[in-house]
Amino acid sequence: MQGTLDGFTYGLVTPVAAFVMACLGGALGLRCTTRSVRTEGAFKPGWLALGAVSIGSGIWTMHFIAMMGFSIAETPITYDRPITYASLALAIVMVGIGIFIVGYRGATVMALVTGGTIMGLGVASMHYLGMAGMRFQGRVEYSIPVVALSVVIAVVAATAALWAAVSIHGFRASLLASLVMGVAVSGMHYTGMASVSVHLHGTLTAQAGGDSPTSLLLPMLVGPGVFLLLAAVVVMFDPLLVMGEPEWEKPARGAAPLPGVPARPVQAAPQPWPHQPAAARPEDAWPVNRPGEWPHQPQVQPQPQRREQPYSDSW
Template sequence: MTATVSNFYYGAVTPVSAYLMACLGAALGLRCTTRSLRRPQRKAGWLALGAVCIGCGIWTMHFIAMIGFSVQGALVGYDPTKTVLSLAVAIAFVAVGVFLVGYRGSSPLNLGIAGTVTGLGVAAMHYLGMAAIHTNGGLRYDTGTVALSVVIAVVAATAALWAAVSVHRLWASLGASLVMGVAVTGMHYTGMAAVSVHLTGQAESSQSSTNLLSFLLVMLAGPLVVLLVAAVIVMFDPDMMLSDDDWDRAAPAPDDSVNVFSDRQPTRPAPPYTSR
């Protein structure tokens, strides 16, 4: 028997919250990659933090959205190992894409490779997270809708990586993160539209929706803490509010003897004394 599936058991709360988390991860990731371009001596660290932020944001978006996933006539549970593994997959694949564009630039070929790898990783995270579901039924997928979700993931990842190396101004990067949030959340709900559940037995009486919600909240705690710490690091970075023009003005002159932050002009040496 095919069960009725809903992705909005709690109404608009879960999709809106999921979207906001996707935007937060994207915004922090963009600011971190901007730091990596402006501070080459710390590039690896900033790129790594950016990849963690984007990966955690996408994964958190997915499982907040999954809180609203319900199957009529069945109770849903998750395998902890596969759930944690899906987080590792998200961060690892995002890191590959971020480091590719961070070190090799945003040429069309490199951006295409990095976007494809990252997009496939995001899709793998989504469907690995779905594979972690335990219920008294089997999950089936519509092939065409799954393919569409993968295409959306690749396009969204490519756009995100382009923005990471091309959009540097604060307000522009915030706007880009809002667009990226739409793309990532859209990919999730497109993938969920492909799902149908065919019940094979009665729900286990030991399960409860409260236990499911508690499990997901515990799993979400770690990535949320990571995003909070990353937000503090970015917010307290002294260069956060600098625009490209500010950085150009603050760049040191070729002659290290001149202090570019001083209003005093360099003095010229006095002409040699000549007697008449």
């Protein structure tokens, strides 16, 4: 018996809210990735870890909000709590691997492709593991080609978002990268849901064991929601800028100077007074007084004494 599925039980409320949460998590995470690329030292892994948790929490929250609008007409749906939270941990770990690769390797082609692939696979893995935690009187069946398409969408969009985050700087780039990340997560989710079909058991009994979506709503909002808020505060008030000079502006110890750039600043030679000859400079016109002299008294050079000849009557 095939079940009747409805992915938009509450209309556009759940898709729009899910997209906003995905964009928020992506914006915070990609912003942290951008900061990490320009940072060296102890702050770098901290920014990368914060970015991984932000993106992982954002996509997990997006998935759960979107699943609030998914229903089966013939049977209620519950969720297995351990599997649901395991999907959150999986998303954070796999997204973190991709972000750390790009953070330490830079915006190279190999790093972006590898990091974007791992991040996209993390988004897809989180989605299908979360679907595995769904409990109802039946089983879920998938269309393999549509599942493959959803994974490709996640990988391509995640790679593009990473490239925009580490290659293009500025507010517009951050906004564009977050929108791309939101499209990646939302597009992957609803493409994957399009591959779902439900086969119900012949005899429907009582509700299957597990937690209802409403019972998971509160911890979902209090946990990742509060974390995303704190991450937004950290990104807005950058500790590197508050504590002093950013480390990316300090020269690395032992680093060789760039070609054509002196290792130390060169002091310019003193220039004569502009528009005046050297003899007419103020320091020559107003000599410095020595102790015991009148102010501005000119220096008188001593004249050699004339030696007088002795008087003689002889010619």
